[in-house]
Amino acid sequence: MIVCGDDALAHRLAAELRDVYRERVVLVRPGGGPALGPRLAVPGQGRASALLGRVSAAMTGTPPGPEAADPATVEADEPTEAVLASAGVARAAALALVYDDDETNIRAALAARRLNPGLRLVIRLYNRKLGQHLEELLDQAAFVALPDLDAAALDASTTVLSDADTAAPALAATAVAGTSKVVHADGLLLRAVERTPPGRGEVADPGLCTLALLSATTNDPAGEEGSDSSGTAGPQLLPDPRTVTAATGRGTIVLEAVTHTGPPLPAGRLAGRGVPLSELFSRRLRWAVAGTGLAVLALAIAAWQVTDDGFLRAAYITLLDLFSINDPAVGESTARQVLQLLSGLVGLALLPLLVAGGLEALGTFRSAATLRRPPRGLSGHVVLLGLGKIGTRVLARLRDLDIPVVCVEEDPEARGIALARRLRVPTVIGDVTQEGVLEAAKIHRAHALLALTSSDTTNLEAALYARTVKADLRVALRLYDDDFATAVYRTLRAAHPDALTRSRSVSHLAAPAFAGAMMGRQILGAIPVERKVLVFAALVVAGYPQLEGRTVAETFRPGAWRVLALDTTAPAERRPDLSTPHPADGEQHPTGLVWDLHPGYVLQPQDRVVLAATRRGLAELLGRHPQPRTGRGTPAQR
Numbered sequence: 001m002i003v004c005g006d007d008a009l010a011h012r013l014a015a016e017l018r019d020v021y022r023e024r025v026v027l028v029r030p031g032g033g034p035a036l037g038p039r040l041a042v043p044g045q046g047r048a049s050a051l052l053g054r055v056s057a058a059m060t061g062t063p064p065g066p067e068a069a070d071p072a073t074v075e076a077d078e079p080t081e082a083v084l085a086s087a088g089v090a091r092a093a094a095l096a097l098v099y100d101d102d103e104t105n106i107r108a109a110l111a112a113r114r115l116n117p118g119l120r121l122v123i124r125l126y127n128r129k130l131g132q133h134l135e136e137l138l139d140q141a142a143f144v145a146l147p148d149l150d151a152a153a154l155d156a157s158t159t160v161l162s163d164a165d166t167a168a169p170a171l172a173a174t175a176v177a178g179t180s181k182v183v184h185a186d187g188l189l190l191r192a193v194e195r196t197p198p199g200r201g202e203v204a205d206p207g208l209c210t211l212a213l214l215s216a217t218t219n220d221p222a223g224e225e226g227s228d229s230s231g232t233a234g235p236q237l238l239p240d241p242r243t244v245t246a247a248t249g250r251g252t253i254v255l256e257a258v259t260h261t262g263p264p265l266p267a268g269r270l271a272g273r274g275v276p277l278s279e280l281f282s283r284r285l286r287w288a289v290a291g292t293g294l295a296v297l298a299l300a301i302a303a304w305q306v307t308d309d310g311f312l313r314a315a316y317i318t319l320l321d322l323f324s325i326n327d328p329a330v331g332e333s334t335a336r337q338v339l340q341l342l343s344g345l346v347g348l349a350l351l352p353l354l355v356a357g358g359l360e361a362l363g364t365f366r367s368a369a370t371l372r373r374p375p376r377g378l379s380g381h382v383v384l385l386g387l388g389k390i391g392t393r394v395l396a397r398l399r400d401l402d403i404p405v406v407c408v409e410e411d412p413e414a415r416g417i418a419l420a421r422r423l424r425v426p427t428v429i430g431d432v433t434q435e436g437v438l439e440a441a442k443i444h445r446a447h448a449l450l451a452l453t454s455s456d457t458t459n460l461e462a463a464l465y466a467r468t469v470k471a472d473l474r475v476a477l478r479l480y481d482d483d484f485a486t487a488v489y490r491t492l493r494a495a496h497p498d499a500l501t502r503s504r505s506v507s508h509l510a511a512p513a514f515a516g517a518m519m520g521r522q523i524l525g526a527i528p529v530e531r532k533v534l535v536f537a538a539l540v541v542a543g544y545p546q547l548e549g550r551t552v553a554e555t556f557r558p559g560a561w562r563v564l565a566l567d568t569t570a571p572a573e574r575r576p577d578l579s580t581p582h583p584a585d586g587e588q589h590p591t592g593l594v595w596d597l598h599p600g601y602v603l604q605p606q607d608r609v610v611l612a613a614t615r616r617g618l619a620e621l622l623g624r625h626p627q628p629r630t631g632r633g634t635p636a637q638r
Helices: 008-019 046-060 081-086 102-115 128-145 151-155 163-174 241-246 283-306 311-322 334-368 389-400 417-423 456-469 482-495 506-518 615-622
Strands: 002-004 026-029 072-075 094-097 120-124 158-161 181-185 188-195 209-213 252-260 382-385 405-409 427-429 448-451 474-478 501-504 522-529 532-540 561-567 608-614
Touching: 002 008, 008 026, 008 506, 081 102, 094 102, 094 506, 102 120, 102 128, 120 128, 120 506, 128 158, 158 163, 158 506, 163 389, 163 448, 163 474, 163 501, 163 506, 163 522, 209 241, 209 522, 209 532, 283 311, 283 334, 311 334, 382 389, 382 456, 389 405, 389 417, 405 417, 417 427, 448 456, 456 474, 456 482, 474 482, 482 501, 501 506, 506 522, 506 532, 506 615, 532 615, 561 615, 608 615
Parallel strands: 002 026, 002 094, 026 072, 094 120, 120 158, 382 405, 382 448, 405 427, 448 474, 474 501
Antiparallel strands: 181 188, 181 522, 188 252, 209 252, 522 532, 532 608, 561 608
């Protein structure tokens, strides 16, 4: 396996492949600068790493596997064809290109396909449309070079992923009450929520199933989030019912509900602009126009009664008088002359109303193209700091969940500004570390703060200041360094024990999905359980003796994997990619996932299931043989 990258995701991915899947890894990264992630290969530490791996396996109950060698490191500024050849791409099984620059990944992917047509490629791209076309191109190139390539290998040969799309659901859900963890599956929202320990004499609601037990220290203000090194005090993923019953005083993560991902577009909005009709004209102007219309109607009825004409002709004459284009009523009855004068007066009042209406409508359309300011009475919203790649995706997820958001961004030309303008999300332009910026975002009335800028210190400074304004504010920080994240978490929990604090790493959330794709798997997503990760995957039962011909209850292996849902759709009509939130380009797919499975149901070879698994459990269950995908979905979310 070869991993090429220039940031923390490359180091995380290499560690995932080495420690979980026991693969031999070559890491290609830029040289001449400080490491951007955990150092993977340190001379003289091979024995210590091996001992740590054996101890970890003993503590987690995972059978010890063959020791994976420390990854070799190739230092190169760019993954040129010569660099890829020196890394052994011609003999590699899979190559991951996770540079932060899309163009660098594309150039390297084309070069790698020329060097090894049968190579499995996993490419990190932010541009979804470009990723879809690139995937089709690279798959076609593999088929042209190797006409005898079987369908399974061809369909798994290229996968395009986005770390932003992979991590955004978990980051967005962290800030939402009652939606602690989310994974998209078949156009539905799989929601996992955190439950506090039940009180004395109370029984905890198990939901559909219990996904994890939280660490024993999670309720201790001075405790820290559990990790792989926490032993029995750490979080336990996929526990059996007896373990859940015996774990008194520990919180749980349960599967609570499955709902549609987004609300329908509210009625009364202008197509393509998102401007409510009521905002085109002010309330005072609408009342003035309504009063003028009633006056015109009254004049038309009066003219109908005074003259011998019908109502339509009387209304027509009244409008002519209103716009002063009728002949004077000389020689007619006094009543007719009075009505003509009154119509002229109403016409004089109508002219400024029409001008005012036109100016207000123009101003409304112009303001629709600018950033909105937070409304004066806004409360209970989420303050989102940073509209870069990650912040943009998180903003889209929050709006899908119909959560009110206020964004804060220093750069007026940032990537997510256009999305905020289109969705008409209130946005404050300014440096979050400057006084008054968070106040402008109504932080004192906010429900949660999501600090997702690219600077750890900026995120921490904003969180600390926000806590001085509102001590019980829910805070989620995007932090890169694990040790720093742990220290921040413990300090904030000790200082504010009644407030929820979470630290999240995008690379930590995205690495399992990239690693699964390198092994040829369809990974639906991953949810964080403290410092561990629970992975959701979809696979066809055929070829897996741990699943085929067994009941749902028999397939459950505590601490490793658990079948959650069954796709009842006919194989020919199945949705090709269950992780796509909405059908692409209006394409309709039947929804056939059944989540409340009977324990006695026997899994058949043609069945496709959704399962939750630990990273080690997934590696053990799936092994090394890729499964074919039945079609194409949105490549950036596979």
